[in-house]
Every structure is written in structure tokens, then in C-alpha cells.
Amino acid sequence: MPKLIIDDIEVEVPAGTSVLEAARSVGITIPHFCYHPALAIAAACRLCAVKMLDGPVKGIQMSCALPAQDGMVVSTTDPDALKMRKLVIEWLMINHPHDCPVCDEGGECLLQDFTIAGGHGIRRYQGKKRTHVNQYLGEGIYHEMNRCIQCYRCVRFYQEYAGGTDFGVTGCAGRVYFGRFDDGPLESPFSGNLVDICPTGVFTDKTGRFRARYWDYQYAPSICPHCSAGCNLSPQAYHREVIKIVARRNDEVNGWFICDRARFDKSDLNDPLRPRQALVDGSPVEWEAALNALATRLREFVQSHGADSLALVGSTRLSLEAGILLAELAARYKGVRLCYFIDPAEAQLSLSKVEWVPAGMAASQAELREADFIAILPCDLMEESPMIALAIRQAFVKGAKVYLVAPHLTALNLERLPFQVQVVPELADVPLGEAKRGIVVAGAGFADLKGLEAVPTGVKFVLLQPGPNSFGAALLAREYRAVPLREAIASGKVKGILALETDLPEELRQGLTFFAAADWRNNGAAEPASVFLPTSAWAETGGTWINYEGRAQRYRQAYKTGLPLRGLPARYYGSQEAEPPAHPPRVHRAVAPGGDTRSAWMLVAELIFKLTGEPAAEPYAGKWAPLKHIDPEGPGMRLPAELLAG
Amino acid sequence: MISEQLKKSLQQRVETAITPREAAVDVMKELQRHYGWLTDEAVGEAGELLGLSPLQVEELATFYEKIYRRPVTGKLIQVCDSISCWSGCCDGIIEHLKKRLDVELGGSSADGKFTLVPCCCLGRCGDAPVMVIGETFYGNLTPEKVDQILEKER
Numbered sequence: 001m002p003k004l005i006i007d008d009i010e011v012e013v014p015a016g017t018s019v020l021e022a023a024r025s026v027g028i029t030i031p032h033f034c035y036h037p038a039l040a041i042a043a044a045c046r047l048c049a050v051k052m053l054d055g056p057v058k059g060i061q062m063s064c065a066l067p068a069q070d071g072m073v074v075s076t077t078d079p080d081a082l083k084m085r086k087l088v089i090e091w092l093m094i095n096h097p098h099d100c101p102v103c104d105e106g107g108e109c110l111l112q113d114f115t116i117a118g119g120h121g122i123r124r125y126q127g128k129k130r131t132h133v134n135q136y137l138g139e140g141i142y143h144e145m146n147r148c149i150q151c152y153r154c155v156r157f158y159q160e161y162a163g164g165t166d167f168g169v170t171g172c173a174g175r176v177y178f179g180r181f182d183d184g185p186l187e188s189p190f191s192g193n194l195v196d197i198c199p200t201g202v203f204t205d206k207t208g209r210f211r212a213r214y215w216d217y218q219y220a221p222s223i224c225p226h227c228s229a230g231c232n233l234s235p236q237a238y239h240r241e242v243i244k245i246v247a248r249r250n251d252e253v254n255g256w257f258i259c260d261r262a263r264f265d266k267s268d269l270n271d272p273l274r275p276r277q278a279l280v281d282g283s284p285v286e287w288e289a290a291l292n293a294l295a296t297r298l299r300e301f302v303q304s305h306g307a308d309s310l311a312l313v314g315s316t317r318l319s320l321e322a323g324i325l326l327a328e329l330a331a332r333y334k335g336v337r338l339c340y341f342i343d344p345a346e347a348q349l350s351l352s353k354v355e356w357v358p359a360g361m362a363a364s365q366a367e368l369r370e371a372d373f374i375a376i377l378p379c380d381l382m383e384e385s386p387m388i389a390l391a392i393r394q395a396f397v398k399g400a401k402v403y404l405v406a407p408h409l410t411a412l413n414l415e416r417l418p419f420q421v422q423v424v425p426e427l428a429d430v431p432l433g434e435a436k437r438g439i440v441v442a443g444a445g446f447a448d449l450k451g452l453e454a455v456p457t458g459v460k461f462v463l464l465q466p467g468p469n470s471f472g473a474a475l476l477a478r479e480y481r482a483v484p485l486r487e488a489i490a491s492g493k494v495k496g497i498l499a500l501e502t503d504l505p506e507e508l509r510q511g512l513t514f515f516a517a518a519d520w521r522n523n524g525a526a527e528p529a530s531v532f533l534p535t536s537a538w539a540e541t542g543g544t545w546i547n548y549e550g551r552a553q554r555y556r557q558a559y560k561t562g563l564p565l566r567g568l569p570a571r572y573y574g575s576q577e578a579e580p581p582a583h584p585p586r587v588h589r590a591v592a593p594g595g596d597t598r599s600a601w602m603l604v605a606e607l608i609f610k611l612t613g614e615p616a617a618e619p620y621a622g623k624w625a626p627l628k629h630i631d632p633e634g635p636g637m638r639l640p641a642e643l644l645a646g
Numbered sequence: 647m648i649s650e651q652l653k654k655s656l657q658q659r660v661e662t663a664i665t666p667r668e669a670a671v672d673v674m675k676e677l678q679r680h681y682g683w684l685t686d687e688a689v690g691e692a693g694e695l696l697g698l699s700p701l702q703v704e705e706l707a708t709f710y711e712k713i714y715r716r717p718v719t720g721k722l723i724q725v726c727d728s729i730s731c732w733s734g735c736c737d738g739i740i741e742h743l744k745k746r747l748d749v750e751l752g753g754s755s756a757d758g759k760f761t762l763v764p765c766c767c768l769g770r771c772g773d774a775p776v777m778v779i780g781e782t783f784y785g786n787l788t789p790e791k792v793d794q795i796l797e798k799e800r
């Protein structure tokens with residue numbers, strides 16, 4: 001481990017660490033543009049200059065490209081280094097437009113930060129600026145090439161990291177241009193990361209451009225709800241509307257990136273038709289009144305039909321906390337049906353996957369990136385979990401052998417995979433015995449667990465699940481002896497359902513005498529429900545989801561639920577005029593319009609209190625106690641063996 | 647469209663390369679010889695031969711200044727404006743060429759005989775200032791010499 005001195009601080013770092021990272025490890029940020037920890041070194045921008053005072057190399061050096069070595073004495077504040085950085089900034093700013101106020105990157109721009117940090121303030125250059133023509137890059141990303149400082153981050157990400165071929169760098173010298181061959185949507189399903197990775201405003205998120213500045217946003221560490229990979233992200237909300245979603249670093253999981261579905265698909269959260277009003281028999285009422293009605297009706301229903309006619313239904317997108325409390329509610333009514341899954345096959349499969357993988361043998365995305373042999377069982381990864389495919393690409397680039405087991409190739413879309421595979425008819429044809437870090441990857445639909453028995457020991461598994469918390473739901477179902485809803489209904493007894501954040505197929509509501517629902521999603525449950533309670537969406541509340549590998553991850557509330565200020569209906573302005581004015585309502589109220597919701601777990605806790613007169617128990621108790629202190633900004637927590645064991 | 651014969655010979659060239667990209671310049675040059683410049687169609691054809699996307703061919707095509715992505719009229723005059731020639735006063739030579747041909751850099755003369763472009767160091771710094779017309783090299787240029795050369799090349 002090389003030892004060196006940076007600005008009089010002694011630093012010891014693992015071999016191969018750059019001087020820039022070594023400095024960062026003791027809290028010194030050396031300005032940099034082209035350097036990015038996830039990408040290959042380019043040393044293109046020349047900004048990260050430091051002065052080497054003593055040791056194996058001397059003089060001004062680029063700290064991003066210089067591995068730390070024993071005996072180095074580094075100064076980041078030497079006048080020569082400062083001058084170099086100042087001149088580099090001035091040079092990079094020569095062609096840059098001086099119009100941050102009309103740039104959507106302003107406020108979260110590395111170029112702004114380091115221009116200020118570098119001390120460049122007065123423009124000396126009098127010549128004409130280089131200008132470019134922008135391209136249409138699709139509905140996700142807006143292109144503004146004049147802001148480019150030629151750091152090559154975008155192309156290194158797009159082609160090298162993500163395997164895209166339709167975006168790159170053309171021209172040379174003063175003409176370099178980052179774009180496509182011609183106008184058209186970017187093809188890579190990871191293209192949105194250009195927004196995060198470009199240190200300036202060349203690529204901005206078209207779906208949220210010019211809506212708010214960085215400092216306007218409310219945001220919090222959160223988890224992607226779209227699949228079971230559990231990628232870390234952060235929703236950025238302004239006036240109760242999610243404007244942008246950005247990737248959040250978690251080296252164990254998604255690294256620095258997210259897929260485009262995670263970034264651009266905010267439609268559920270921002271849906272103007274989201275149910276936000278508590279309803280009893282279809283009429284709007286206060287939250288409290290609806291909860292009272294729910295308690296009364298539940299009580300009456302159980303009295304007249306018996307507890308075993310009632311099903312309490314959670315889902316694979318419900319937070320673990322709400323799931324635990326739902327079980328507590330169920331425990332108060334002997335015989336009640338507790339369900340976390342609708343479909344028996346799905347319930348069975350989720351649990352068998354949880355139990356099938358031996359403790360410690362589930363592979364994280366980080367492990368996938370380092371694997372040397374990967375066998376993919378038939379599935380459309382790019383559809384199901386694009387980030388898993390991106391992780392496999394990193395292994396592939398480092399030389400891993402990737403096999404696709406495909407008895408019938410026809411159904412699979414090989415073209416879209418960002419790596420090359422060798423197609424084999426059966427898993428037995430993959431020489432996993434040769435693997436040092438072998439991993440078998442299977443999609444959520446994969447059911448032939450028996451077929452995995454021949455896999456040599458030491459090989460790890462990525463067994464994807466259908467929902468963001470399918471793993472958690474399977475654990476809950478096992479722990480509390482839940483039954484899948486269809487099975488409960490098939491018994492012929494179920495006459496009443498309380499559905500908690502569950503997408504219930506319509507036919508399952510047929511023939512019920514009582515149906516109540518609580519949800520934030522516009523999934524048609526509010527109308528038929530005799531009592532409906534709106535809940536807060538994942539981004540609007542805290543909770544825990546467990547991803548496919550059994551990693552519990554906590555998400556935090558990013559903003560308070562409510563109707564987005566933009567497009568707020570006229571009735572909230574105290575008038576029924578058709579056109580609401582362009583300013584916030586001046587009617588005083590305690591909660592934001594449409595904001596009278598609760599987290600699902602809170603709803604269940606309140607319900608328990610209403611029904612029993614006793615407060616609900618703390619969810620992180622007993623078996624779940626280890627999950628109490630998960631740091632939302634940490635790597636999450638791999639479930640301990642005692643939680644996994646049946 | 648290129649002939650089957652040309653296609654075959656280019657395929658052979660690609661096959662003998664260690665990586666297809668290595669053969670890219672040769673392929674582009676041949677296609678350029680065929681079309682006169684590297685047309686969009688040629689970019690697509692090069693991509694197919696090399697297993698690259700059109701954008702990836704474009705990356706290479708626009709990097710090399712002797713691959714032309716725009717039509718070239720008549721003979722191409724490439725005049726060096728890199729450092730040695732600059733100290734050898736290529737600016738004067740370039741101005742002279744512009745005046746004689748009545749074009750701006752990148753433009754073609756009215757008679758369609760010449761297209762004038764600046765270029766990077768031609769590796770003949772000792773003879774600065776220098777230019778290349780077609781494939782013929784000319785060094786130690788003076789305005790008078792340029793006039794003679796143009797007369798000859800016309």
C-alpha cells in the first residue's frame with residue numbers, strides 16, 4: 001500500500017489508486033472534469049493539475065492519471081498548480097456560452113463550480129466562439145453542444161460502459177462533436193445517464209427542463225420501484241411534482257447509473273388522475289372519516305361473516321413495514337386471510353427462489369460486474385432488468401465469458417444485449433466448472449429451480465423477482481403463513497377484501513360483499529371500493545424494499561404528497577372558474593390540496609388502533625429487529641441468515 | 647452502390663486485419679476513390695463491411711482529414727497550416743492561393759478545377775511552407791512558385 005503526503009497530510013491508499021482519489025480520501029477535492037470513477041481514464045481536460053514536490057515524479061502532473069506511489073509529496077495548492085488550473089479553466093471557457101441563467105444545468109454544474117474554484121472570472125478572449133448545431137436525440141434528452149468542454153465522459157460512458165453504438169465523437173481538434181450520425185432518438189436504454197455524467201449542460205433531461213433549479217428540489221435517497229434489482233436513485237420534486245429522477249451511487253448495487261425506465265418514467269407519480277381523495281361509498285370525505293368508516297365496516301363485516309371471510313391483501317410493491325403491520329392486523333382476527341401475493345404460482349416461485357439460493361450465494365450487481373463466467377437462463381433482460389445487463393457488460397468487457405441458455409432462440413432479442421453471448425441449448429453446456437467467479441442469471445419468470453441443482457458449488461446466483469419487494473413479500477408470506485389471494489378465494493369463503501397498494505384483477509372483486517382499498521396508484525381500485533383511502537407513493541414516504549439478492553434497502557420521503565401546483569384545479573383557489581390563475585392558491589389550509597394521505601404502514605397502524613384501542617407494535621421487532629437501522633445512504637443490508645432461514 | 651468485385655476485395659482486406667477497425671482507413675479510402683468523396687451511402691457500406699455503426703464510421707471518417715465527407719470539386723489542394731509551415735509564413739501562401747483561385751478555405755474555384763483546404767503537418771517541415779495537389783507534393787513555396795504550379799496543374 002503506497003504511502004504519500006498530500007498537502008502535508010499523510011495518506012495510505014491501495015496500490016493503483018490515483019493521486020486524485022487519494023486526495024479525495026482525505027477530503028481534498030482536486031478539480032476535475034474528465035475523470036469519473038466508473039470510466040476509463042482519459043486525462044483529456046488537464047484540469048486536475050497538482051505539483052509533485054518530491055518523490056518518483058516531479059513537477060506539474062495530472063492527478064487523475066497518476067497512480068499514487070511511495071514517497072510522493074503532492075501539493076494541490078502550489079502556485080504553479082493553481083496557475084495551471086486557472087489557465088485550463090480559462091481555456092475551456094473560451095468557447096463556452098456565458099449564459100448560465102438560461103441553462104438548465106445551472107446550479108448543478110461542475111463547470112460552474114470549478115470555474116469559480118479555479119479563480120477564472122474575467123474574460124480575456126476576444127475572438128469568435130466555436131458554435132455547433134444541436135441534434136434531436138429523442139424525447140428524453142435535450143442536446144446543447146455549444147456547452148461542451150470535450151471531456152469525453154459521454155462517449156466513454158455511452159460506447160465503452162453501456163455498449164451503445166449510435167452516439168459518439170466525430171471530428172477532431174477544435175471541431176470535435178458529440179452526437180449521433182443524424183438526428184434521432186438515442187438507442188441505448190441507458191442514454192439518460194448522459195444527463196448525470198456530462199459535467200456541463202450539453203445533455204439535460206427534456207422531461208423536466210426549465211421547471212426548477214437544483215436548490216428548489218426536494219429530494220431524498222430512494223430506490224427504483226420498477227424491478228427487483230433495487231437500483232438507488234433520487235427523485236427530485238418541486239411543488240409536489242417529480243421533475244427529474246437521478247441516479248444515486250451505490251457501489252454494491254447499481255454503481256453510478258440507472259436505466260432510462262427508472263429515470264424517465266415518472267408518469268405514475270405525476271399522474272393527474274392519481275386517487276388523492278378519501279371516499280366512502282364514492283363520496284369524498286375527510287381522511288379520518290374514511291378511516292372510521294373502514295374500521296366500522298370491517299368490524300361489522302367480521303361480526304356478520306366471520307373473520308375467515310375477510311382477506312387482507314398486500315403486494316410486492318408494498319413496503320416491508322406496511323407488510324409487517326398488515327400481519328399484525330391479521331393476527332388480531334383469528335382466521336382472517338392474509339395475502340401478499342395474488343397468484344399462487346408467483347408466491348410459490350418467489351419463496352422457492354428466496355430459499356433455493358444458499359446463504360451468501362446471491363450475487364449483487366457489483367459481483368456481476370466482476371464475474372468471469374456468466375450463464376443467462378432464457379429471459380429478456382433488457383425488458384426485465386436492464387441494469388443487470390449493464391452489470392454483465394462490465395464483466396464481459398473485462399473478459400468474462402457470457403453464455404445464453406436458449407433452447408429456442410426465436411423468442412429472444414439478442415440484438416439489444418450490450419454484450420456478446422455464446423448461445424448454448426442447455427445449462428449443462430456452460431463450463432461453469434472452470435469458473436472462479438461464476439454466476440447464473442435467471443429472469444423473474446424462470447421456474448425450473450430443479451434444473452439448477454447441477455450447478456457446481458461456488459457459483460453464485462442472480463434470480464430475479466417480479467416486484468421491487470417480491471423478496472420481502474415472500475419472507476412475510478412464509479413468516480405469517482399467508483396464502484395467495486386466488487387460493488383464498490378458491491376456498492369459496494372470501495366475501496370481503498381490504499387491498500393495500502395492490503393491483504387487483506377486476507374479476508377478483510366479483511361477488512364480494514365488502515371491498516375496501518388503499519392505494520396511490522391510479523389502478524381503478526378507488527371507484528368500486530366502498531371505502532377508499534389514498535396513500536403516499538414510494539417517493540413520498542419512507543420504507544424498506546428487499547431486492548432480488550436479499551438486500552434490504554431503505555428509502556426516504558423526498559417530498560410531501562399533494563396535487564402538483566402546476567395544473568391545480570380551480571376549486572383549490574376558492575372559485576370554480578375554469579382557468580386557475582398562475583399563482584398558488586391564497587386559501588389557507590392545513591394540508592396541501594390532494595395531500596391528505598398516509599403512508600400505507602401508518603394507515604394500518606391507525607386502523608389497528610381504531611379497531612383494538614391499542615397502538616400498533618413497532619414493526620422492527622423480533623425477527624425484523626436487525627432491519628431497524630439501515631442507512632438509506634449506505635449500501636443497504638444483506639439479510640442475515642436467520643432472517644433468510646425458514 | 648459498389649461493385650461486387652470491389653466489395654469482395656474490401657471484405658478480404660477486412661478479413662486479414664487483426665481488428666476490423668484497423669482496416670477502416672483502407673476501406674474508407676477505397677470507397678472514396680470509388681465515389682469521389684465518402685458519401686453517406688459509402689459510410690453505410692463501410693459500416694457493413696467493418697461491422698461498425700454508421701456513427702462509428704463517421705467518428706473515424708471525420709477524424710482523418712484526407713477522408714472527405716463533402717463533395718470535392720476538381721483537384722484538391724491541401725496547404726499545411728501547422729507550426730513549421732506557419733513559422734515559414736504559410737499564412738502568406740494561403741492568402742495568395744485564396745486570391746488566385748478566388749475562393750475561401752474549403753471552397754472550390756469557379757472553373758471547377760480546384761478545391762482549397764488547409765491541412766495538418768504533412769511531415770515535410772524541412773520544406774516549409776508546403777502543399778499537396780492531388781498526390782503531388784510541393785515544398786519551399788513562394789507566391790511565384792504557387793502561380794507556376796497552378797498553371798501546370800490546371
Ligand code: SF4
Nearest residue numbers: 100103106109200201
Ligand atoms: S453548462 Fe454550466 S457553465 Fe455552462 S452555461 Fe450551463 S450552467 Fe453555465
Ligand code: SF4
Nearest residue numbers: 148149151152154198
Ligand atoms: S458533451 Fe459533456 S460529457 Fe460529452 S465531452 Fe462534452 S462536456 Fe464532456
Ligand code: FES
Nearest residue numbers: 032045046048064
Ligand atoms: S480530470 Fe485529470 S485530466 Fe481531466
Ligand code: FES
Nearest residue numbers: 726730731767768
Ligand atoms: S508543419 Fe507543415 S509540413 Fe510539418
